[in-house]
Amino acid sequence: MTETPEQTLLRLRATIDNIDAALIFVLAERFRATKQVGELKADHGMPASDPSREEQQVARLRRLAEQADLDPAFAEKWFNFVVAEVIRHHTAAADAR
Numbered sequence: 001m002t003e004t005p006e007q008t009l010l011r012l013r014a015t016i017d018n019i020d021a022a023l024i025f026v027l028a029e030r031f032r033a034t035k036q037v038g039e040l041k042a043d044h045g046m047p048a049s050d051p052s053r054e055e056q057q058v059a060r061l062r063r064l065a066e067q068a069d070l071d072p073a074f075a076e077k078w079f080n081f082v083v084a085e086v087i088r089h090h091t092a093a094a095d096a097r
């Protein structure tokens, strides 16, 4: 029996909801790790940001995005958005010392 368009939409949306949930958990794990990096940096007077590391990460993520058929410019934008928030946290951790 073939699906109706409404059933197809519901099925696809269930997949989207699962993926969104997975992204939230993955992001939470990433921030759990970067929080520890922020505390380490604050404890040892290290700078909040590391532009050369970020450059390497962007190059790697752009390559991965191309392989995955994802727009590399979008991957870079997403990374920069996340890193800006991480650096905000690191700066706040250093200021709190």
Ligand SMILES: C=C(O[C@@H]1C=C(C(=O)O)C=C[C@H]1O)C(=O)O
Pocket (backbone or CB within 6 Å): 034, 037, 048, 049, 050, 051, 053, 054, 057, 082, 083, 086, 087
């Ligand atoms: C997490 C770090 O701090 C900053 C945040 C990064 C990130 O979120 O990937 C990368 C480099 C740094 O600007 C780090 O230095 O590794």
